[in-house]
Amino acid sequence: MEVFVQVVDAGGFSRAADNMQLPKATVSTLIQQLEAALSVKLLHRTTRQVTVTADGAAYYERCLQILTDVKEAEESLSRTRLSPSGRLRVDAPTGLTSSILIPALPAFFERYPDIVMELGSSDRPVDLIEEGVDCAVRGGALGDSALIARRVGVLNMVTCAAPAYLEKYGVPGHPRELERHRCVNYFSAKTGKIYDWDFTRDGERIQLPLPGMIALNDSNAYVEAGLAGLGIVQMTDYLLMDHVHAGRMTQILTDWISDPIPINIVYPQNRHLSTKVRVFVEWVAELFDSHPGMRVRQMAPPQPQRQPEAA
Template sequence: MEFVQQVKVFVSVVDLGSFAKAADALSMTRPSVTNAINALESSIGARLLHRTTRRSSLTGEGEIFYEKAMQLLSEVAETKNLFGGSGDSPHGRLRIDIPVAVASTIIIPQLPEFQRRYPSIEVILGVSDQPTDLIADGVDCVLRIGGNSPPTMVSRLVAHIPMVFCASPEYLANYGTPKNIEDLSEHHAVTYFSGRGRRRMEWNIFEDGKERIVHMRSSMLVNDTAAYVDCAMAGMGLIQVAGVYVEDRLKSGALIEVLPDRQHVTLPLSVLYPNRQHLSPAVRAFVDWTVEIFRAKTSRWIRVS
């Protein structure tokens, strides 16, 4: 069996977790899969998999080889499609991490369509606003709102997300409604922080056509977007949050927009992944699909260039 096919079998075993499942997925017999892995290990001179009766797992050498194998298969697929030919459908595990603000509102409701389009991709979904080390955590790509991308990451802009000031009706009834920027100093804020260093999210607002930072008195520090909004709904203070996440609450009156006549500050929503040169077909499919669905969702709270 040729080397590339052996690599394909190896990747399938890793992605599916067993020789039997890989055999079914590839329409091969179990002995053929075993022979392919044995031949591959013999040709490269390293043991790639720990075998048990029910599962297989990567050795240290196998982890290194798996990354190279994914790169190889990606390049093979790209070469096969160089002149428009039809290559294999993207497959395997796709580990993604997305922010809370767009998880329940945009991404998750659309995931069934992604799975129908790419049935051979198994999505491993993480929902978090906290910084992620893609390499150390084994994540293929992340969506992030705001912030600068590390120099080792490739960043693709997906959309701009307008931020909104808001508070609960109860809070505004108790403390009054701010009419201008100066009034904000008289109010309490729920403050969002992230990372081990507890970095606080600054409040930004436009004044005289320029963006400036507003320093607020903090009543509570929170590191989760859902809890952040819940604190505001409980009347604990003002918040500045992605409008797309609280759109329904604003419509229902559960939250009230503050300073609605002010120009909204927008933050970039970007998808980040480690290396464009070896972008796997599954990651490429997810990145392109993400850009597509956000373009279709363009609204007051989602702006696409």
């Protein structure tokens, strides 16, 4: 039943085998044995894809419930409630992974030493079910209704530039002045759409596309572009503020606020939430709640700007 559910979710034998860390031949044999035992064809197989039959779809739903019941029964009688164990597959954005999750993971593994984590890091929204991911940390609006989401924080945005860039091109005093500057844009890894920039002050809201010589879809690369002086950047403060404090970047337009980005942990709604996933979700919520960069903030007081030197 577990193999059958994995094949349906993954849409094929090879990906299911990878997700379960089994040989493809073993997965194929188990499905054949299951169909023979049931005397029912569960899957349509072609050279390109595997799809579920009508009988297979009905059996799939029953399997999910049965496997959930079995898992709950096992956990009620085992030590996994006290010491969760096993492989946990997680996906999270690159900047958040490197700056917040990884530095805190030693404390997680000290608390849960029997969990083995596979942590994917990219700004590409993965398909949790197809790719066999237990849960994912995602920023921004959620469009997948097949997932359960838990809000765990927000990402606050700041606008910055390298000091050398500001010395050469000047310091903008209003968001509209950015239209005369070089800006580093960010585009969606899923749609390719370049995101607009937004600013709010005293009830006035400005949202606009801005010119730029380069656009990126990886947050770490985006920050590096700003440090290299390629233009003005707008990114999460936990990625930029260390550079500001070290003098490598200068924060600008500090009397304007950009929309905070909600951050959620998502997981499939038709799956039993295992103990290892549950404790990870709770740990991330606790971690983000204690992080100053993850809280909704009020308008920051204006800060003196570094003016460009006279030519």
